[in-house]
Every structure is written in structure tokens, then in C-alpha cells.
Amino acid sequence: MSFVSRVAAIAAVTFALCGIAQSAPGLAAELDRTPIAAAVPIVSVIPAVLTTTATIPTLTATPSVQSGSPAAQTVTVEAEPEKFDTxxxxxxxxxxxxxxxxxxxxxxxxxxxxxxxxxxxxxxxxxxxxxxxxxxxxxxxxxxxxxxxxxxxxxxxxxxxxxxxxxxxxxxxxxxxxxxxxxxxxxxxxxxxxxxxxxxxxxxxxxxxxxxxxxxxxxxxxx
Incomplete structure (x- = not known):
């Protein structure tokens, strides 16, 4: 092989390697996205959190004995003195x-x-x-x-x-x-x-x- 032919062959191999190196990140990105999407079910997690929150009991007004209610205390009403004319x-x-x-x-x-x-x-x-x-x-x-x-x-x-x-x-x-x-x-x-x-x-x-x-x-x- 002549000198010119060897130079041309080396150039061709170098160009091919450079093309592979430039295309590798794009392939890696595609390969990385697929397993992430499969491993983290984002859509299924959010409803679970919302469902748990929704089942927390809410405070409601229930009949109870409070300090100011008639059931909690006895109200003593003093009878007014009888009225007399004299x-x-x-x-x-x-x-x-x-x-x-x-x-x-x-x-x-x-x-x-x-x-x-x-x-x-x-x-x-x-x-x-x-x-x-x-x-x-x-x-x-x-x-x-x-x-x-x-x-x-x-x-x-x-x-x-x-x-x-x-x-x-x-x-x-x-x-x-x-x-x-x-x-x-x-x-x-x-x-x-x-x-x-x-x-x-x-x-x-x-x-x-x-x-x-x-x-x-x-x-x-x-x-």
C-alpha cells in the first residue's frame, strides 16, 4: 500500500470513530429515559397520596358536653322575693x-x-x-x-x-x-x-x- 493509500485509510477510520463518539450521548439519553419511566410510576404515586389525604377524618360538630352547655352545668336561678304592697x-x-x-x-x-x-x-x-x-x-x-x-x-x-x-x-x-x-x-x-x-x-x-x-x-x- 502506498503512502497516500495508508493516509486515506487512517482518515476514514478516524472519521468513523468520531461519528460513533458523537452519536453515543443521544443513544445513552434514550436508553436512560426508558428505565426511569418504567421504574418510577409517577402517575400511580400521586393518586395514592391524594387518596390517603382524603381519608383523614374531618372534625365535625358532634353533640358533646361543653362547659357552657346546659348539660354540663346546673344553672341556679334565685326566686325573686314576693312583692307586697306594705x-x-x-x-x-x-x-x-x-x-x-x-x-x-x-x-x-x-x-x-x-x-x-x-x-x-x-x-x-x-x-x-x-x-x-x-x-x-x-x-x-x-x-x-x-x-x-x-x-x-x-x-x-x-x-x-x-x-x-x-x-x-x-x-x-x-x-x-x-x-x-x-x-x-x-x-x-x-x-x-x-x-x-x-x-x-x-x-x-x-x-x-x-x-x-x-x-x-x-x-x-x-x-
Whole structure:
């Protein structure tokens, strides 16, 4: 083979190799795409995810006991006091209904104070005495219990050794005092001595600075 022929043959082989090298990437790309498409089923995966998400339970409004619902709590509605046209009517309407021990004891103490301090006074004056005792029990300046207010040392002259003297409970004046005590405790009538914490007989001059609230019968009431 001549020199020229050898050069031509080498050139032809080189050209053929270059053509194969240039076409290889395209073939590789085609070969790579096919297995990827077969191995990763994209279309089938997405519906599976969506289906799983769709089956998650949703929150619904179901009947349940909530803190503010009637089934969860008992609503206590206080009965409004019976309305009366006069204080005398309110006193006359009181009866000997049953009451628990604490209420009976407080009634007894309050009625005793009314009886000893104002049994000769008009019923408005008797209610005002009861108002003073009830106000003291709520004021924070005196004992919080009605009986303790009545028997507090140095407050009411009829108390002896911290004890209320015995009373003939059959007396009409005591029955009236008891009825007035019930009116006061039930708030069945507004006393004209509203807010009063002290009282004294008209003949006594008060010492200290007090605000006069009312004068009823033989008593003057202050706060």
C-alpha cells in the first residue's frame, strides 16, 4: 500500500470513530429515559397520596358536653322575693316554714335582737334594727355571722355573758319580731334605714362622726 493509500485509510477510520463518539450521548439519553419511566410510576404515586389525604377524618360538630352547655352545668336561678304592697302585709305573710339549722339559728338571734331592742317600736323601726344587724354581718367590720354580730361583746345591752336571754316564744310581740326577721333575711321589704350600721335612742347623743340615715320611732339610725 502506498503512502497516500495508508493516509486515506487512517482518515476514514478516524472519521468513523468520531461519528460513533458523537452519536453515543443521544443513544445513552434514550436508553436512560426508558428505565426511569418504567421504574418510577409517577402517575400511580400521586393518586395514592391524594387518596390517603382524603381519608383523614374531618372534625365535625358532634353533640358533646361543653362547659357552657346546659348539660354540663346546673344553672341556679334565685326566686325573686314576693312583692307586697306594705310592710305590714309582708310581715303578716311570713309563716313557720321549714329552714335548715343555720338559718333557724340566725333567725332566732335576729328575732331576739329585734324583740329586746325594739318590741315597742313600729314594725318599720323593728325592720330597721334588723337592717343594722344584717348590714354589720356583710360589712367586714363586724363578725360575718348574724348571731356573732348580736352577741358581740359591748354592742347590745340585753346580751349577758355572750348569751341572748330566753324569750317566751308564744308572745305576740316575739311572733312579730320573728316575722320581721324573716322579712329582713328574705329581703322582702326595703328598709328606710338602708346602709345603717348603728342606732341609738333619741334621748342619747351620739359620739363620733356618723352619717344620719333615718329616724324611726324612738331610734335614730346612722352609718
Amino acid at each position: 310592710l305590714a302585709e309582708a310581715v303578716a305573710a311570713q309563716d313557720d316554714g321549714e329552714a335548715d339549722v343555720a338559718v333557724r339559728e340566725n333567725l332566732r338571734c335576729l328575732a331576739g335582737a329585734i324583740y329586746f331592742e325594739s318590741k315597742g317600736e313600729p314594725i318599720e323601726g323593728q325592720l330597721a334594727v334588723a337592717e343594722v344587724i344584717m348590714n354589720r354581718a356583710k360589712s367586714g367590720r363586724f363578725p360575718p355571722d348574724v348571731c356573732d354580730v348580736v352577741t358581740q361583746r359591748g354592742q347590745f345591752s340585753f346580751v349577758r355573758g355572750g348569751v341572748i336571754p330566753s324569750i317566751d316564744e308564744g308572745r305576740p310581740s316575739y311572733r312579730t319580731a320573728l316575722a320581721v326577721a324573716k322579712v329582713a333575711m328574705d329581703k322582702a321589704w326595703d328598709s328606710s334605714a338602708h346602709g345603717a350600721l348603728f342606732f341609738h335612742a333619741r334621748r342619747v347623743a351620739p359620739s363620733g362622726r356618723f352619717v344620719r340615715v333615718a329616724a324611726i320611732g324612738n331610734h335614730v339610725f346612722y352609718r
